[in-house]
Amino acid sequence: MPKLTKHVFIEKTEDGHKQQFESDIYVSTDGEFSCTVPDYLVPALVAVGKRHKNPGQSRCTNKLKVNHRAYAASKADLISYVNEAHKDFYKAEVVTDILICYDWFADVNYFVRPDGTICENGNAPGAGHGSGGGWAESKKRNASYMEHGQLNHFSVGVFAAVYKRKCFRRPSGETIKFERVFSESDIAPEMEWSRRLVGFCGLSQPRDPMNMASLPLNEGAARFFFDSMLAMCEIGRRFQYFFSNKERVEAAINGNGISLLDKPIVA
Incomplete structure (x- = not known):
């Protein structure tokens, strides 16, 4: 059976992965096109073949013990058939949770x-x-x-942000992907503190959210982390205000000025 060409079958999954395999496409003397496919794809090929308009033209049979071959009446039909099965195989049930992922550091x-x-x-x-x-x-x-x-x-800090954790469930296994929520529109209008927590923009995550601690998003947790991060901002403002002025530092040393951890600064 003459070999016609090589073809790379590529499927980009919802969770951002690229799955591919390469196969030789053959055409028989009867004008039937075929290619070898991975054994894991056989159930999907069978399912696609059953829902095909002409089941006899798109079929999969065992060949050479471990190799499997897909058939179709034309090269275009063959590629379409295998692509559809490839897509079905990696189709996933997606379960989404909304979490607060947080991290802290105290380098002292x-x-x-x-x-x-x-x-x-x-x-x-x-x-x-x-x-x-x-x-x-x-x-x-x-x-x-x-x-x-x-x-x-010395550096002390806390990071907290809202993430969507998407679990992609397939017969072949599960994968998890985190997506950070940057827009308040992704949070229900009545969840005021959750929306305000999302409002801490311009703050990059210290590490992969997969490696951070997490809690389900709720208003109590959102307010706690919002207050914690705003408190860090206030501490930073006090440091900047206090140490940026030498006279202020000297006055504090001599007992004539405000201390570093005095009452909040009002600009």
Whole structure:
């Protein structure tokens, strides 16, 4: 049976994956077109063949033990037949949940005394270095990293955002995809705090949401994280206001000015 050409069958799934396989297309002396297909595709090919207008022209039969072959009356019909089965095989039931994904970081460098109080390093009074005291572990850095002065600056923060978690369920298995919600229009009008949480724009996610903690979206959780993030903004504003002015720092040192953690600043 003469080989006519090669063809790459490609299916782009709803969850962003590209599935493909390459097959040789043959034409018989009787003018029938065929190609070898993967064994996993056989049930889908059979199902498509049954709903075809002319079932006898689109069929799949076992060949050479593990190879399977699809047939059609023309090359175009053959490609269409296999493409339809390929699409059906990767068709998924999509289940969507709306979540708050959150993360935090506290990159600070301090030594913990045996009694639980903290100090600047192991040489501080009562530090108990070697007798119960030790460097605090950071979320991202170990004690050895901190001990050798490799922490550029202290940084503390929290991240929270609304995501759609889509679960694509197929006979072959499940895949999960996260989509961040950026528009308030995706949130019900009555969910005020959820819509406000979405309003924290311009904040990039610290890591893949698959690796973040998550909670179902509800107004209580949305308000909690909204308040937490706004509090971080307020702390940042106080730092900027306080340290950006040398006279203000000197006044605080001399006891004549506001302290860093004084009442909120009103611009």
